Amino acid sequence: MFKVPSRRHFALIASICTLLLFFTYGVTADSHSPNLQAFPNGSGTLKTFSTQGSINLSSAFFQSLGTNGRTCASCHEPTDGWGITPEHVQARFDADGGLDPIFSPVDGAVCPTADVSTVDARRQAYRMLLTKGLIRVSMPMPANAAFTLESIDDPYNCATPQALALFRRPLPATNLRFLSAVMWDGRESAAGQSLVYDLTSQANDATLGHAQASAAPTAAQLKDIVDFEMSLTSAQATDNDAGNLDAEGGNGGPQSLVSQEFFLGINDPLGLNPTGKPFDSSAMTMYAKWANLNSSPNAKYSEARAAVARGEVLFNTLPIPIEGVAGINDVLNQKTVIGNCTTCHDSPNVGDHSVSQPLNIGLVDASRRTPDMPLYTFRCNLTGQTIQVTDPGRALISGRCEDIGKFKGAILRGLASRAPYFHNGSAATLMDAVEFYNTRFNLQLSSQQKSDLVAFLKTL
Ligand code: HEC
Ligand code: HEC
Structure with missing residues (x-):
């Protein structure tokens, strides 16, 4: 079997290519990897197209700008759909016993003070990263919160009201021009600011936080990072079963995605499309042919x-009785809203929510908690209602009780390269993600419907 190249191999392959170029054509090149290089994943290959012409491996995105050796690519690997997978994190651990910079206690370990002195201790300390590719995001209770933190049940005895521990998946650092909210809780989206402004602030915070920089990056470095990541478009390009995803009228792969129209509010189902055009539930049209x-x-x-085509039709048209989703049912004041996957994944052929409105689909409910996750008990000051969640999401930014458990509707491209799914990595496979919806909304899907949906999701 073809072995998936690690991040280091990736750089190595790139330098070998540069050398080959030199010997073959007598030209020198910076460290670049060509556009549309195929990276294998479990169901085919993913390709990335950069409007810069190639992937510039010497961009600041790949440079260590802090004190712990991490680069942006430590957690946003080109091989992993610009995120990380447990499989490759484990390979990095095994390469040198957990000394790769991703294994830094600051937010790679279950607690920043965890023992990381031996290989065994590191395997324990970094187990959330190793098993689910989860980073420990730490945030305080907001000063203005309309809710009180009643208690913390943290398996690692580490979280405090000043530093709640939230285990979250890195989001892909690609396809960014389609974003309506930056970060799972939208915390890097500033009101009235441009996406480039938000991403610049995000890159600055990531360098100071994840990379533990002692000083902020320069404006030139930040611009280099944001120009680089904004240039990227990634998608599954080939599928082991369905072949080339742009054959026979198919519109899969990154090249069609490059010209995909997007603006904030595009195809919004709740009247927020600035053009006034009505919502079309058939938001996914890649495989109609x-x-x-x-x-x-x-x-x-x-x-x-x-x-794949049947899966796309299901994604567009399968009726979903949406109940108990804060951000939809409460906003519309309707107990049941009959929608589709595309009610929330409305942005055409991309699948994120085209407005920043975060939603609580129930992933953080106490009933779904696994023992490796902390559980927080909050009380809403106004109503006295008690809410138990593994991650309060947007509420830590807004301070609003209604926002407890809300997260953004994420981009669905490049999924096959970046399992596990959801902000907490709770779905190990795409079938598990489909099973979540099947039980959460009582869909009673047949096994054929499930496998068709998965066949479609794999080609994104
Ligand atoms: C230690 C791992 C780690 C490192 C290093 C890291 N990130 Fe991330 N990144 C994450 C995690 C985890 C999230 C999601 C966190 C959340 O939403 O709370 C994220 C989110 C993002 C997002 C948001 C994407 C979206 O869909 O909203 C961007 C953009 C991003 N990172 C870029 C960068 C850049 C640029 C750097 C380097 C300066 C960097 N990251 C370094 C882990 C990392
Ligand atoms: C009520 C709104 C809603 C509906 C309906 C919905 N989703 Fe989602 N979806 C979301 C939100 C919100 C997230 C991000 C949740 C999180 O991780 O906290 C998400 C995340 C996902 C993810 C994981 C993405 C990632 O990067 O990890 C997949 C896959 C997915 N949805 C597929 C589907 C499919 C298939 C359907 C239809 C069967 C569907 N969704 C219906 C709101 C919805």
Whole structure:
């Protein structure tokens, strides 16, 4: 089997390519990796297209700008859809017993004071990173909170009201021009500011936080990082079963995504589209042409392509009785809203929520807590209601009780390269993610419907 290159191998391969270029053509090149290089994942390959012409591996994104050796790529790897996977994190651990800079106690360990003196101690300390690719984001109770923190049940005895421990997945540092909110809780989206402004602030905070820099990066470094990450578009390009995702009228892969239209509010179902155009639940249109393929000349792919097309139709049209979702049912004041996957994943062919409105779909409910997660008990000051969650999400930014458990609707491209899913990595596979919706909204999906949905999600 082809071995997935690690981050170091990636740099090595790039330097070898540079050398080859030099010997073959007598030209020198900086450290670059070509556009549309294929990175294998469990179901095919992912490719990235950069409007800069190639992936510049000497950009500040790949430089250590802090004190612990980490770069942005430590947690945003080109091989992993610009996020990280437990599989590759484990490979990095095994390479030198957990000395790779990603294994830094500041937010890689279950507690910043965890013992990391031996290999065994490190394996324990970094187990959330190793098992689910989770980083420990630490945030205080907001000063103006309309809720009180009643108690903390933290398996690592580390969280305090000044530093709640929130285990979250790195979000992909690609396809950023489609964002309506930066970070799972939107905390890097400043009211009235541009996306570039927000990403500049994010890069600054990431350098000071994750990389423990003693001084802020220069304006030139920040611009280099933001220009770099904004240039990237990534998507699954080939599928082991369905072949090339842009064949026979398919519109998968990064090149079609580059020209995908997007603006804040595009295709919003609740009247927030600035053009006034009504919502179209068929937000995903990449594989419409695969619905009625003749079996030749690509017979071996026909069945798989038909499944992808069926999955896309399900994503667009399967009725979902949305109940108890704060951000939808309360806003509309309707106990049940019959929607679709695209009610929340409305941005055409990208799948994030096209407005910043965060939603609570129930992932952080006490009933879904696993023993490796902290559990926080809050009381809303106004109503006296008690709420138990593993992560309060947006509420730590807004201070509003209604925002407890709300997170942004995430971009769905490049999924196959970056399991596990959801902000807390609670779905190990795409089938698990589909199962979450199946039970949460009582969909009673058939096994064929589930596998069609997964076949579609894998091609994103
Ligand atoms: C130690 C791991 C780590 C490092 C190093 C790191 N990040 Fe991240 N990144 C994360 C995590 C975790 C999140 C999500 C956190 C959250 O939402 O609370 C994230 C989120 C982001 C996002 C938000 C994307 C979105 O969809 O909202 C961007 C952009 C980003 N990082 C860029 C960077 C840049 C640029 C650097 C280098 C300056 C960097 N990151 C370094 C872990 C890391
Ligand atoms: C009520 C709104 C809503 C509906 C309906 C909905 N989603 Fe989601 N989806 C979200 C939100 C919000 C998130 C991010 C949640 C989190 O991680 O905290 C998400 C995340 C995801 C993710 C994980 C993305 C990642 O980067 O980890 C997948 C996959 C997904 N949804 C697929 C689907 C599918 C398939 C359907 C239809 C069966 C669906 N969603 C219906 C709101 C919704």
